[in-house]
Amino acid sequence: xxxxSTNIATAPEKVEGWNRPPVIEPESELLEVAMGPHHPSTHGxxxxxxxxxxxxxxxxxxxxxxxxxNHEQLAQGMSYLGSMPYTDRLDxxxxxxxxxxxxxxxxxxxGQQVPERAEYLRVISAELTRVxxxxxxxxxxxxxxxxxxxxxxxxxxxxxKILDLFEALTGSRMMCNYMRFGGCRxxxxxxxxxxxxxVVASLPKFAGEFERLLCSNxxxxxxxxxVGILRPELAVNAGVTGPMLRASGVNYDIRKVDHYGIxxxxxxxxxxxxxxxxxxxxxxxxxxxxxxxxILEQAxxxxxxxxxxDAKARIRGFRPKPGxxxxxxxxxxxxxxxxxxxxxxxxxxxYRVRPPSLINLTILEDMCIGQNLADVVLIFGSVxxxxxxxxx
Amino acid sequence: xxxxxxAIEAAVPGAGxxxxxxxxxxxxxxxxxxxxxxxAVAKFLRDDAELQLDFLSNATGVDYLDKEIAEKxxxxxxxxxxxxxxxxxxxETVEEARKRVEPGYLEAVYHLFSVAHKHGPxxxxxxxxxxxxxxxxxxxxxxxxxxxxxxxxxFDLFGIVFTGHPDLRRLLMWEGFKxxxxxxxxxxxxxxxxxxxxxxxxxxxxxAHRARIEAQEGTGL
Numbered sequence: 001x002x003x004x005s006t007n008i009a010t011a012p013e014k015v016e017g018w019n020r021p022p023v024i025e026p027e028s029e030l031l032e033v034a035m036g037p038h039h040p041s042t043h044g045x046x047x048x049x050x051x052x053x054x055x056x057x058x059x060x061x062x063x064x065x066x067x068x069x070n071h072e073q074l075a076q077g078m079s080y081l082g083s084m085p086y087t088d089r090l091d092x093x094x095x096x097x098x099x100x101x102x103x104x105x106x107x108x109x110x111g112q113q114v115p116e117r118a119e120y121l122r123v124i125s126a127e128l129t130r131v132x133x134x135x136x137x138x139x140x141x142x143x144x145x146x147x148x149x150x151x152x153x154x155x156x157x158x159x160x161k162i163l164d165l166f167e168a169l170t171g172s173r174m175m176c177n178y179m180r181f182g183g184c185r186x187x188x189x190x191x192x193x194x195x196x197x198x199v200v201a202s203l204p205k206f207a208g209e210f211e212r213l214l215c216s217n218x219x220x221x222x223x224x225x226x227v228g229i230l231r232p233e234l235a236v237n238a239g240v241t242g243p244m245l246r247a248s249g250v251n252y253d254i255r256k257v258d259h260y261g262i263x264x265x266x267x268x269x270x271x272x273x274x275x276x277x278x279x280x281x282x283x284x285x286x287x288x289x290x291x292x293x294x295i296l297e298q299a300x301x302x303x304x305x306x307x308x309x310d311a312k313a314r315i316r317g318f319r320p321k322p323g324x325x326x327x328x329x330x331x332x333x334x335x336x337x338x339x340x341x342x343x344x345x346x347x348x349x350x351y352r353v354r355p356p357s358l359i360n361l362t363i364l365e366d367m368c369i370g371q372n373l374a375d376v377v378l379i380f381g382s383v384x385x386x387x388x389x390x391x392x
Numbered sequence: 393x394x395x396x397x398x399a400i401e402a403a404v405p406g407a408g409x410x411x412x413x414x415x416x417x418x419x420x421x422x423x424x425x426x427x428x429x430x431x432a433v434a435k436f437l438r439d440d441a442e443l444q445l446d447f448l449s450n451a452t453g454v455d456y457l458d459k460e461i462a463e464k465x466x467x468x469x470x471x472x473x474x475x476x477x478x479x480x481x482x483x484e485t486v487e488e489a490r491k492r493v494e495p496g497y498l499e500a501v502y503h504l505f506s507v508a509h510k511h512g513p514x515x516x517x518x519x520x521x522x523x524x525x526x527x528x529x530x531x532x533x534x535x536x537x538x539x540x541x542x543x544x545x546x547f548d549l550f551g552i553v554f555t556g557h558p559d560l561r562r563l564l565m566w567e568g569f570k571x572x573x574x575x576x577x578x579x580x581x582x583x584x585x586x587x588x589x590x591x592x593x594x595x596x597x598x599x600a601h602r603a604r605i606e607a608q609e610g611t612g613l
Contacts (some may be wrong), residue, residue: 072574073578093393108416108418236507237446237537237538238537239536239537240538321415323418337503339450339452350454353453354449362537362538
């Protein structure tokens with residue numbers, strides 16, 4: 001009924017009022033290049049079909065689905081708790097925030113309370129995840145600029161310390177499977193909290209080092225400034241969230257807007273960009289890392305004793321009453337949401353992940369058109385995606 | 393909710409908005425739109441100064457299967473009966489078990505937020521006529537660009553055809569793929585090469601598969 005062939009040589013039909021990507025008239029014959037699915041910059045298996053006029057990008061169509069496993073249908077075939085470990089595999093760098101978003105959505109669905117200490121542990125693990133994600137994202141961005149290894153290894157050195165903490169707390173470095181509906185799976189020991197304080201105390205030094213290494217680097221500035229500009233109106237209209245949106249100067253942080261968990265207790269600022277380019281996205285991530293370290297210091301100081309699971313939480317025979325809920329958190333990559341419909345049985349009737357990585361790619365074409373092919377790699381790197389979440 | 397409904401009905405006459413209550417503690421009730429007026433309503437929701445729902449966060453599909461409802465209906469009918477050797481019509485009430493099929497439908501669900509006023513979510517839903525040949529819904533991509541990939545995904549996985557979408561192609565499955573994998577009655581394609589195995593279940597599938605392939609070859613498919 002609809003021809004689904006990818007033909008990037010022809011522009012998509014004009015629909016009135018559509019916020020469409022800009023159209024440039026090529027000066028010479030077009031060259032079509034398939035970047036990917038095994039291009040080193042794609043962080044996995046992802047393809048961009050690019051139409052080039054010399055070095056200039058005229059059109060760009062992302063092609064998805066190489067990692068598609070129908071996560072949603074799988075989750076609908078098992079119990080609510082059963083898909084908690086699978087959420088780890090969505091964005092495999094940030095498994096703890098994925099857990100939190102899913103737990104939050106189910107808690108909204110059944111009206112479940114979470115004890116104080118568990119909320120603190122959630123904030124601590126989520127902010128550690130944010131530090132891991134942002135430092136790796138910056139490392140990968142530098143890597144894509146041709147800076148082979150050094151900044152990425154700086155980031156991975158710190159990531160290693162944090163992953164050791166995750167392993168001590170949850171038993172696994174990356175696939176943590178830590179949160180439950182109504183709390184967290186295990187409590188943190190005093191020794192773990194002490195270890196976390198030591199790691200967090202060393203993080204500001206790392207952030208300073210990272211900033212000195214990169215911020216005023218001549219090549220980084222030359223490559224990133226003024227490249228891949230995303231206007232704020234378009235960013236909001238295209239549903240871009242997270243550091244991408246804030247780098248476009250829109251003050252929208254779900255931690256501040258929804259006050260989910262206990263985020264209203266912590267003092268932190270929301271960094272915003274004012275040039276809307278790749279450099280701003282890089283800078284916003286660096287500054288957010290600083291703010292996360294601030295939240296971690298406050299949370300580790302205030303964490304109260306107490307249980308980590310709500311006594312009324314049901315584990316066995318968990319059957320939410322019919323209804324639906326949409327829960328969302330500020331994930332490191334953007335708004336991570338889960339939409340659940342219950343029909344009263346032990347499996348969700350509808351389970352939907354709102355993947356920030358996929359939706360942030362909506363405007364990839366708009367940012368790349370008119371830029372050089374070499375900059376496409378950078379612009380794509382500045383979006384910060386994980387293919388496990390894009391394709392689900 | 394009531395206020396939003398009233399505002400929509402004042403702005404778009406005959407919009408036919410219906411509130412769908414949500415019994416869960418989340419309290420996220422939704423508005424069901426008439427597909428014919430959906431684009432006008434969406435434009436109003438985005439541009440209204442008070443609502444300004446400029447951010448479409450989540451768009452997804454839901455599949456509701458055909459439901460077979462068994463019910464008992466009281467039927468009154470006239471029966472000829474012989475009373476005192478004379479045939480006379482007598483009315484009697486009989487309980488009859490009937491089955492009727494309530495047609496299923498596909499539903500598109502949109503979660504809207506406002507970045508400007510920091511409120512939300514407002515949930516919109518639209519239903520298709522059925523699950524097979526009346527699956528068109530108006531696309532909201534011209535209003536919110538973030539629906540572009542998400543509507544493509546719904547088209548791919550559920551089979552809702554969005555009219556007015558600028559670039560409606562499959563998103564996750566490959567071109568030429570036939571079915572819609574997120575539908576509740578989706579059956580995995582029978583195209584595996586089964587290894588010899590000790591699992592009876594897999595062996596049975598393997599034999600069924602081989603039989604089907606042979607039957608297909610027989611018919612020249």
